[in-house]
Amino acid sequence: MSAAYWCRGRRPAACKPLPDAPETTIAAIAFDTLQEGPTQGYGSKLQVVALVEHGAVVAAHRTQIEEDATTAVGRYHIDTARYRLSPSVRAFGTVFHSHALGSRCGDANAGSELTLWVREGPQLRPVLGTNLRGWISIVGTPCMLQERLQRSEEARITLAVEKTSRHGFADLSLTAHVTQHEVRDGAAGQTRQRRVRTVLHYDGQSYGSDMFRDFWYPASLRRP
Numbered sequence: 001m002s003a004a005y006w007c008r009g010r011r012p013a014a015c016k017p018l019p020d021a022p023e024t025t026i027a028a029i030a031f032d033t034l035q036e037g038p039t040q041g042y043g044s045k046l047q048v049v050a051l052v053e054h055g056a057v058v059a060a061h062r063t064q065i066e067e068d069a070t071t072a073v074g075r076y077h078i079d080t081a082r083y084r085l086s087p088s089v090r091a092f093g094t095v096f097h098s099h100a101l102g103s104r105c106g107d108a109n110a111g112s113e114l115t116l117w118v119r120e121g122p123q124l125r126p127v128l129g130t131n132l133r134g135w136i137s138i139v140g141t142p143c144m145l146q147e148r149l150q151r152s153e154e155a156r157i158t159l160a161v162e163k164t165s166r167h168g169f170a171d172l173s174l175t176a177h178v179t180q181h182e183v184r185d186g187a188a189g190q191t192r193q194r195r196v197r198t199v200l201h202y203d204g205q206s207y208g209s210d211m212f213r214d215f216w217y218p219a220s221l222r223r224p
Helices: 003-008
Strands: 013-018 021-036 043-053 056-067 073-086 089-098 111-120 123-139 149-166 169-184 187-200
Touching (some): 021 073, 043 111, 073 111, 123 169
Antiparallel strands (some): 043 056, 073 089, 149 169
8 A cells, every 4th residue: 555545545644755765755644543532532543654665664653642632633744854864864754733622721832743753674763852833921821811911922943953963963953933922901012033042962862852842931931
């Protein structure tokens, strides 16, 4: 069964050729396991990220996704930017978008979850996980529209490969493009923009996985 067949199906899926090897297709697919939870909308799906050549899966990684009020499989995006981690290793990314209907206030509206993958024989190994967008309340109570003054920040996070390296893989940098919004007495007020950058080092296994990164938060609101 080819990746193109999977991606034409009705299940959430995305496919894209591997830039350095166009005969290889990257596929990210969520299969319904028919396992329903105690509440409507709860349950699980099987996520498969695979490399497909001539209709055959040559490398893959399988993960169970538990769906609830804050997580529901929506859609996938394949990221084939030039993530050259070493002279012989080029990673690719998959971006998971949740379509859950629950409130996003409690989890800081973190979303668009990027995972970087490298191939190791018949396996795909995740080496980085990060959210690509987020939101934080600075002044006022989150999602309470009646307050006199509210100030919040939202971030769009981008990933880049650095020239430095550690343990054989290039360092990666995350840059948060932050916009601050202010609402005073119900009217939109000042808007400010800033950038915050952090560098991630490979520890021999991964760069770490955190889908709620707060390096761009004001210092007083960051996790200890």
